[in-house]
Amino acid sequence: MTQQGEEDDMVYEVHEIVVQKLGHVPILKGDFHYLPKHVQKFVAFYAQKCTPRAIYICDGSHEEAEEITHKLIERGTLTKLKKYENCYICRTDPADVARVEARTWIATDDKYETVPHVRQGVKGILGQWKETNEMKKEVDELFSGCMAGRTMYVIPFSMGPVGGPLSKIGVQLTDSNYVLLCMRIMTRVSHDIWSVLGNNEFVKCLHTMGCPRPVQRKVINHWPCNPEKIIITHFPNERLICSFGSGYGGNSLLGKKCFALRIASVIARDEGWLAEHMLIMGLTNTKTGKETFIAAAFPSACGKTNLAMIKPTIPGYEIRVVGKYFIETLFTYNKHMGITSWLGKRWKRDSPTPAAHPNSRFCAPASQCPIIHPKWEDAEGVPISAIIFGGRRPTGVPLVFETFSWDHGVMVGACVKSESTAAAEFKGKKIMHDPMAMRPFMGYNFGKYLQHWLDMDQPGRKLPKIFHVNWFRVDENGKFLWPGFGDNIRVLDWIIRRCEGDKSIAVESPIGYLPKKGSINLDGLGEINWDELFSLPKHYWEDDTRESRRFLEDQVGCDVPQIIWDHLKSQEQKIQAMK
Missing domain, CATH: 3.40.449.10 (Phosphoenolpyruvate Carboxykinase, domain 1)
Structure with a gap:
């Protein structure tokens, strides 16, 4: 008999005791008999193990x-x-x-059903x-x-x-x-x-x-x-x-x-489906009435919430969020009164401790979100046209690019990372790998997970296009090259046009399709250094591709699907051929 079978038998015996002697663990609310039998077994088994004073069926x-x-x-x-x-x-x-x-x-x-084959001596x-x-x-x-x-x-x-x-x-x-x-x-x-x-x-x-x-x-x-x-x-x-x-x-x-x-x-x-750490938003073209749904996966502190709550700075789009949880806490500060800190103490600007813990958060019903989509509870879901990956990349990575194909997009997602700089002079960096923005949340071997993504590409299926964005590129003085926030609608507009099949607005590069110069609406932004914003420094990309390969070799090893290696090799060759 399997261990699961032994547990089931034990559960059944406990269930009989609880049903016959309800006074053993009193039910404060609810009808235990109304629960499906397999739920009764689950509750009864752990009621015996955890020994609560009472049960409350919500x-x-x-x-x-x-x-x-x-x-x-x-x-x-x-x-x-x-x-x-x-x-x-x-x-x-x-x-x-x-x-x-x-x-x-x-x-x-x-x-190895759970974790990949990491390189010997490497901590997974x-x-x-x-x-x-x-x-x-x-x-x-x-x-x-x-x-x-x-x-x-x-x-x-x-x-x-x-x-x-x-x-x-x-x-x-x-x-x-x-x-x-x-x-x-x-x-x-x-x-x-x-x-x-x-x-x-x-x-x-x-x-x-x-x-x-x-x-x-x-x-x-x-x-x-x-x-x-x-x-x-x-x-x-x-x-x-x-x-x-x-x-x-x-x-x-x-x-x-x-x-x-x-x-x-x-x-x-x-x-045969995907469960992912992504936001979902709907963008409606106010002239045509056509709505496009986009899913986005970013590591922490890379703009998920800002994107979900975007306020467009150009006319033509109405934004509604389908799904996203929010973890911000807001404080109103009065210089005369101060505020009460998360520790319950009076706090002023010169206090040695922070007013809020970094993980302070609020929990509010999605229905109260001012831009919640009417279909947020639609049982059939919504059709996704684009998947966007992104990270905080101060140098080298362009504002946006489209992947060559679905499997190339899986490779790009597998290499998602963020860079935190060591100093204002940007002389050093610390790289945080967060593949698919799922690093802390993987339920099984990441190599098998990548293969599952690849297997989604089946004849007759219309898959979303995959893109990568980087709102955080800076110039040599550390100044952001792109304003971000509400102006990111300009990038989303380009993505939507690509999803609609506009081939005239993109040019091929070693890493994917880049926006053709002038194809993103820059009206009202002042001076934007397009050439630097979309440049691909050869040495940077040689190092970056090599570093991505090393990460996959160290952390996923023989579990990496061959097609991922093929795309990395192809990217290396294209970059080496750059002038």
Whole structure:
């Protein structure tokens, strides 16, 4: 019998006990019998393991949210913001404020199902692996009794409109009612999910703050956590996620990075689609009424949010966002009064500590976004015409180029990187590789992931065109060559025209199709150094291509599809032939 089979038998036995003796773990809300049988087994198994004092089956209703909000206010976890309607601030334990990649794992039987064959002596950065049984033993020890004295919340949620043909369902168990409030905003939590789910597969999500009562660690800011023992682990073959010790968003809202990217990328591989870390936006030509949908993938601090919320500086386009999460926190500063910092202390400009933590964020319903697209909840989705990769590249990389083909675009995506300069003089740089903007979120071997992208190119399919942008190129004095922000609409306009088949606005180069001089609208921008903005310094590109090859050899090794090597070789030859 497989281990999974043994677990199923154990779950069944526990289920029988819970059903017959509901007093063993009282149900504070909801009807346990209404849950599909395989969900009952999941809940019952972990109720026995985590030993909560009670179970609360969530329905996602407004009344439920009001009840939980009031409890958190009474406890001191939430504080109402007087100047804003229905807004609250939550201050965490300062030790629990970030996603922890070093403690994030993927568990499979075969190591190379999860991670690529890295070069000997090189530390891999494309995921961390542990053997399934070893990880299950670790999880079992951590989670035994982890919810003692607390309530286990059962949260049914849908990634996508409930019942939609593209949607996926998850059930999260957690001892944090703060997590419930956030999951209502980040996903669709609804009682209707039980009837939609039926006997179908769901992603099993287990989360605990790791602070059973009586607590052994001092609770700071009414924020229970166990930062010394944080672990986030994924069992993709069982569609199971287990998260211990943290209440921080990406660690505790398991529909987010864990499900929507790591587990979903595996589901996508198995079912023949793509689950990616991208924004989606719609651009409507106000003269023709034609709308084009674009997806974009950038590493952190490279302009995803700015692009999603772009305010065009030229007429002719209406922008609406289909999907993007926002992680900014805004403060209004009064020089006489100062502000209250994220630590709850008075803060003034001369304070030695920052007012906000770098990961401070807000969680608000997408429906409240002023430019949300009417189709953001369309169960059929929207057709993507272009995929845009990009990074922060101070030198060498042009403002925009189009890849030669789909597989060439996969190569470009695999080589996405950002450069942070070592000094204002730009004498040095630090390169951060973030292939496909998915580096922290890979659910399986990155080489196999690249092959899956390549396999999407099938006869009869119309695939999006792939582009690369760089808003951050500077001149020799460190001044940006491109204004960015709302003026990026000028680049998007060129991309849309290329998607519509305009061949007259591009010229071929060693790295892809560049805009033909004058084909981007520069009206009102003043002096723009077109030649420098689109130049391809030979030595830079020789070094860059060599560095990309080294990265793939070190981090992906024999798992790199041959066609990726072929495109890199072709690019090297074209660059060497440059004058």
